[in-house]
Amino acid sequence: MEQSDEIVLVGYGNMGFALLEGWVARAGIPANLINVVEPAETLRRRAATAGAQVYADASGLPQTLRPRAVIVAVKPQIVGAMLGAYRRFAGTAVFVSIAAGVPISTFEATLGDSAIVRAMPNMPASIGMGVIAAFANSYTSETQANYVTDLLAAVGNIHWLAEERLVDAATAISGSGPAYIFHFIESLEDAGVAVGLPAETAHALAKQTVNGAAALASGSSFSPAELRQQVTSPNGTTAAALEILMAEPGLADLVKRAAAAAHRRALELAATG
Ligand SMILES: NC(=O)c1ccc[n+]([C@@H]2O[C@H](COP(=O)([O-])OP(=O)(O)OC[C@H]3O[C@@H](n4cnc5c(N)ncnc54)[C@H](OP(=O)(O)O)[C@@H]3O)[C@@H](O)[C@H]2O)c1
Numbered sequence: 275m276e277q278s279d280e281i282v283l284v285g286y287g288n289m290g291f292a293l294l295e296g297w298v299a300r301a302g303i304p305a306n307l308i309n310v311v312e313p314a315e316t317l318r319r320r321a322a323t324a325g326a327q328v329y330a331d332a333s334g335l336p337q338t339l340r341p342r343a344v345i346v347a348v349k350p351q352i353v354g355a356m357l358g359a360y361r362r363f364a365g366t367a368v369f370v371s372i373a374a375g376v377p378i379s380t381f382e383a384t385l386g387d388s389a390i391v392r393a394m395p396n397m398p399a400s401i402g403m404g405v406i407a408a409f410a411n412s413y414t415s416e417t418q419a420n421y422v423t424d425l426l427a428a429v430g431n432i433h434w435l436a437e438e439r440l441v442d443a444a445t446a447i448s449g450s451g452p453a454y455i456f457h458f459i460e461s462l463e464d465a466g467v468a469v470g471l472p473a474e475t476a477h478a479l480a481k482q483t484v485n486g487a488a489a490l491a492s493g494s495s496f497s498p499a500e501l502r503q504q505v506t507s508p509n510g511t512t513a514a515a516l517e518i519l520m521a522e523p524g525l526a527d528l529v530k531r532a533a534a535a536a537h538r539r540a541l542e543l544a545a546t547g
Pocket residue numbers: 284285286287288289290311312313314317347348349350352356372373374394395396397449
């Protein structure tokens with residue numbers, strides 16, 4: 275039996291939902307080629323409404339199924355126990371795991387010499403604006419890596435990493451990063467209230483400032499440092515604020531320490547996972 279263009283998506287929680295939506299809406303993948311395995315009935319119903327084939331567990335998947343990819347989108351602590359049920363796809367399908375902190379060795383222990391990609395997406399994937407850091411093991415062919423690039427591009431920009439250990443480093447930056455930015459918005463909002471703005475206005479100004487600045491930085495040919503200099507006139511208001519933010523130790527040091535803590539935790543989780 276030849277391999278088909280079918281996909282098995284294991285787990286239809288937040289990320290599974292974002293992936294399926296991206297594949298159908300942005301990658302043009304017909305929903306009926308997607309086989310969702312999800313124990314929760316309400317989530318299964320949601321996947322069926324989107325047009326996918328749904329199964330409560332792996333035993334329901336058709337015996338004739340030869341998917342091109344098996345996407346593992348369950349909680350990290352579930353991965354070890356669920357993998358055995360998908361062993362029959364090892365060697366033909368590429369396995370793509372988005373489970374945080376689960377090393378490729380966990381997959382190889384069950385699936386053997388199989389193509390496995392470990393990917394770390396982030397929360398904006400839910401609106402197609404994620405960033406995904408990924409590492410492929412040596413059994414992944416170029417064709418399979420290109421296919422995975424297309425699949426993950428439906429929810430964001432993919433960056434291939436040369437070493438698996440860099441997935442933990444990416445987790446500390448892009449994986450956890452959205453929370454840092456959310457906290458920055460909260461902080462800017464609080465600062466707005468402290469200088470006298472009504473809370474609602476402070477909230478709107480803070481949110482749109484981060485939104486506009488991020489869009490400007492990502493679309494500009496200038497570096498963030500150049501953009502910062504362009505809006506900072508000598509002895510002006512921005513310069514007064516940056517003197518505080520860029521003092522030593524300033525924001526850069528704080529962010530570095532925060533990311534280092536996230537990195538340490540990612541390594542701990544990977545070691546105990
Ligand atoms: N959310 C993010 O921003 C984000 C970012 C990067 C990476 N990730 C990774 O993505 C993975 C999924 O995260 P999530 O936020 O989507 O979690 P989630 O919402 O909890 O989704 C996981 C889903 O898998 C289902 N499930 C449990 N056991 C299963 C099994 N044996 N077979 C099939 N499905 C099963 C769960 O059902 P029950 O609830 O009934 O158990 C749940 O609906 C995690 O490993 C996480 O580390 C998430």
